[in-house]
Amino acid sequence: MVNLDKYKSILFEKIKNQLTEWFEMNPSNEVDQEEVNRFLHSLKGTSGTLQLGGLEQIASQLMLVAENREVSWKVEELRDFLYELIGLSYEYEHFHEIEEKPTINRDESLPLIQVIDDDVSMLILLKDALEEQGWMVITNTEPTKATKNYFDMHPDCLIVDINLPTKSGFELLQELQSHNSKKFIPTIVISIENNRNSRIKAYQLGADDFIKKPIDIEEFIVRVNRHLRRKQLFDQSVLIDELTQVYNRKFLEDSFNRSTNELKRLNTYFTIAVLDLDFFKKVNDTYGHIAGDRVLASFAQFLNDSTRSSDTVFRYGGEEFIILFPRTRDYEAKEVLTRLIEKFSKIEFKENGQSFFVTFSAGVFMVLDGNIDLKSAIKTADQALYMAKENGRARVESANSLQHGMKKKVLNVSVIDDDAIIRTMLMKILKSMEFDHIELDIEVFEDGLKYFESKRNDKKGQHFLILDGVMPVMDGIEVLQKVKQSKNANQYHILMLTGRKSDQDIASALKLGADDYVTKPFSITELQARINLLINRMK
The missing domain is CATH 3.30.70.270 (Reverse transcriptase/Diguanylate cyclase domain)
Incomplete structure (x- = not known):
């Protein structure tokens, strides 16, 4: 039997090259209708031969629409038209990597959990398990960055390991204790040190629970859920804000x-x-x-x-x-x-x-x-x-006296990824998102070198980077390092895209100041929710 994997790879590379040519290297901003027809016709025939039935079916449906069109395509219009096909191409290409898990629809009202542990493999395990429940998760390996995120992001639940670099989890809890005395945030200590003294000290410092490693994930989820329910009941029953003593x-x-x-x-x-x-x-x-x-x-x-x-x-x-x-x-x-x-x-x-x-x-x-x-x-x-x-x-x-059409603040959003399918999907996702006070200025780049050569990083205002961890010429860690050393480093918010096995890359990214990471292959719905959360939480 012929091994079709090689030919599938060639097909996906062809799709990426075509997308790059149309959406990123097209000065006219238009695409000839016949060119689109030829692309869809070729894709239908090739995908059918390679036993990619879903891709063949979508290409056939799109052909019926495209064949009846008599005018050229605007780039933005064509991107929308091909979006379902592009998304399916991504899923097919990464099908062997995707784990079976339920689709999760999130919004900003869902609980936010902060996990602090210098064991990156444990971070990934816990983050994946918590996010499967539909909860939002931020992760940290370094106590100083963790403290800053704690106060800036206001998590609904804190999970912290005792053994951390530069300071222990106990020292971190002590630092946060005065804040916790004014606001109820359930705190769970996790540790391989499951001795009586460690447990007592954790509870003395304000911990609500102590879970030993190795962690039973099923039990862990149940206990986290119980603490989140307690917080929800507490928030609903209290009418006075504890810190400020005014109504909540x-x-x-x-x-x-x-x-x-x-x-x-x-x-x-x-x-x-x-x-x-x-x-x-x-x-x-x-x-x-x-x-x-x-x-x-x-x-x-x-x-x-x-x-x-x-x-x-x-x-x-x-x-x-x-x-x-x-x-x-x-x-x-x-x-x-x-x-x-x-x-x-x-x-x-x-x-x-x-x-x-x-x-x-x-x-x-x-x-x-x-x-x-x-x-x-x-x-x-x-x-x-x-x-x-x-x-x-x-x-x-x-607001009653303001004129219509208030000027929005511009957020410079840059997607840096060497995969044309991902760049195209993200451009579509970002262009579909709307924010009350922010207008997105979006550009895509296939590697870090092209990003810096464009002088995009010199633009005034806040920047939001969606950054691939592994790229030719200049990888994501190098881009992150250069950005964080720049004079306007505090204007950057960074979401890393990384492979599931890249523990070292995740650790480096978090230590260098990345705000969050998403593992590839990702769910489009999940990624959109995470982008929305990060942008909405920007000050």
Whole structure:
């Protein structure tokens, strides 16, 4: 029997070359209709011969559409037209590597779990097991980066190994303990050291559970799920934010619904304001997250003391707060908040002998429709907040008075991968994604050298790289290393694409500062969800 694998590889290489020619090396931005017909006709015949039935079927269906077309194709239009075929090509090419697992649809509301372990093989094992449950997972091998991610990402569950480089898991827990005393985050210690003293010390430092290695994955999942359920019940039952002592987002929903019901019954308008501390990340980075917590608590107290008894202050998350102003027009709320900005900016904070001052920005939205939901109202006010940030910070903008077509902030997204099928799929995925305040400027590159030669890295603003770990000329680790050594390294957010067996590459990527990794072959749905999560979590 003839071995068809060689010829299948040739076919996939032909597809990649054609995609590169059409979508990346085409100055006219158009593709002749007959050229597309010939490509599909050839693909149908070859895939049928090579017993690639699914590919043959899709090529046949596309041919029926393409043959009746009389005009040339725009590149963007053709990419959309061929997307299903491109995706199936990727799955066929990597079929022998794909593990059988259920399709998982995720959104931002799902739990976020942080796993800290310097054993990369264990990290991969636990990450895969947790993500099979539909949970989002961030991983770290190095304690300093782990601490930063803990405070920046606000995980719903922390899993930490005792044996870590530079500092032990016990030292890490001690460092986080003061934060945990203000917010309930279930903490699980994992360790090969399953002795009585280690268990007692872990519980003394705030651990909720202790799991010995080697880990029984089935039991591990059950125990993690139990802790996540406890956190969910806790969050739903508590109405006061423990750190700031103002109302939390649970009570916000109830209060907003009462306001809209009153609006429907009595036609009494109200205004919702979204407030955000300016450059708060710099406070955390300069003075530490504990100092940042003190600023948050002081800010909340300031808002409570400076607003009317009928106004309600909520902590929405992180450094974001919301105020409901009953029977208040947007311009009235704007005047109040403008005065508060001036007053708060004069408050002096002191940490380690240093003084600093903090300001905030705000967006307001007067609610006139009692049928609007909380999410839509916050989104509208948040758009005004975004404009306040863009217009210089320490100011207030009203969504009601803003003109249509607010300018979005540009995020430079670069895909660097030597596989044309992956580049094409990712371009399609990214172009289909929409964000409230961010416009994606997307480019693709087949290797790191071409990326740097393009001077793309010199563009102003934030950068999001989707980076293949293994490439010719300059591999992903080299690209990551060069980016992280640049003067604007803090503007980069990086998602690594890596092979399942590349433990060393994953370890190097995480240590060099990659924000996350996805193993190849990947589920398109999974990858899109992860990209969406990372972009939405950017400050």
